[in-house]
Ligand SMILES: Nc1ncnc2c1ncn2[C@@H]1O[C@H](COP(=O)(O)OP(=O)(O)O)[C@@H](O)[C@H]1O
């Protein structure tokens with residue numbers, strides 16, 4: 189059975205639909221990319237998968253006993269208030285909160301996990317720094333380290349490389365691929381299509397037209413061709 | 427001065443006032459950090475006015491012990507307010523303002539129509555600005571207050587990490603399976619308890635000061651959550667202590683003296699933060 193099965197899902201706000209009739213499955217080991225124009229509802233889809241929003245219609249079925257506390261999530265923008273006092277360490281460690289369950293304090297393993305993920309993201313030396321005083325790219329890595337702490341089976345990333353420079357972007361992609369190879373399912377929203385077609389094995393395109401299938405099929409499809417053409421200009425700049 | 431203070435400390439009512447004042451200040455500052463960061467600074471105000479309304483009802487009904495009724499009504503108000511903060515047509519601050527002003531007017535009206543007291547404006551004034559009742563506490567009241575305070579501090583310590591996670595990023599917490607709603611509810615209930623306790627101390631108009639000032643002062647100096655929490659607790663306790671001592675020595679009203687002490691501390695912290703920022707920049 190698929191880990192996530194989505195049937196006839198409609199998304200929207202206040203009864204007004206943005207996308208309708210989404211059908212797709214996510215399976216063990218998948219590297220799943222969601223692409224589409226800005227405003228097509230990608231982030232909304234992710235929030236619905238995470239249970240943060242109710243769908244307008246349709247259903248999402250979780251198979252194989254996927255539990256909430258096995259999920260990691262990197263939001264597109266975290267609106268952290270400007271004056272929120274929080275150190276990098278406090279934030280990364282808070283990614284372990286769900287696994288701690290009702291236990292009041294973090295244990296040794298959880299702290300070690302937070303350290304390890306900070307190391308992976310190269311932010312160990314920022315440990316004591318105040319989050320809101322970091323650059324956009326640094327903040328993104330802090331939040332990814334936090335997401336890694338909570339991702340035991342599946343990791344959902346909403347535009348993980350936005351705001352990162354090309355070098356860090358490349359590092360980020362190889363790191364994400366590494367995580368996927370370790371057996372974590374990846375669902376990633378990206379409007380960097382070149383990365384999506386390079387790494388993903390399944391692609392969901394949402395917008396005026398819908399597509400779901402393997403990367404190879406996507407490249408042959410109408411949606412894929414049009415979208416690639418539109419993105420061509422951006423890619424050449426890189 | 428010191429001699430005079432020593433003399434006063436011989437009296438049990440002075441010691442009681444100090445104990446209760448310090449405990450309430452400690453509790454309100456702990457939750458203050460979360461409330462300020464969640465943009466619920468004014469919940470203290472709103473809830474205390476709800477409590478004021480409930481007191482008016484209790485007075486009209488001639489209840490001898492108004493505590494249970496006031497507590498229940500206030501907890502109900504807190505849950506309602508924190509709920510509306512999340513998915514709403516009326517935004518958090520507007521909802522708080524509505525309930526707050528409404529309850530205040532309602533309470534005053536009730537007291538005016540039904541009150542049998544000859545000194546109505548005195549009664550109202552003392553509930554709004556804190557009465558001298560902090561100086562007439564009985565041993566039993568001190569005990570209740572101590573028990574509740576210890577419970578609040580214990581809850582805060584045990585749930586500290588969860589409160590941080592939910593305050594910092596509610597969506598992430600919910601998405602990864604943290605019971606954010608339950609913790610929000612808990613914060614609401616504990617807030618209501620503290621407010622009802624604190625009404626005796628500073629009255630319902632000044633209650634926000636106890637919640638807001640220590641947190642804001644600490645945020646001027648420190649930039650991580652734990653340090654801010656600890657610093658605001660210490661500041662609040664120190665200010666309450668000196669506020670009460672000064673008010674006894676100088677014969678000033680207790681509530682407003684504590685608040686003024688908090689304001690002065692805020693000024694000093696702002697200065698310290700400014701100097702610190704200047705040095706490190
Ligand atoms: N909270 C909201 N209330 C109403 N409309 C919203 C809300 N959030 C997003 N939208 C609208 O939903 C559409 C899809 O948004 P989103 O899922 O963020 O798109 P994407 O991530 O694909 O760029 C947009 O048109 C946006 O304006």
Ligand SMILES: [Mg+2]
Nearest residue numbers: 230231232264
């Ligand atoms: Mg988006």
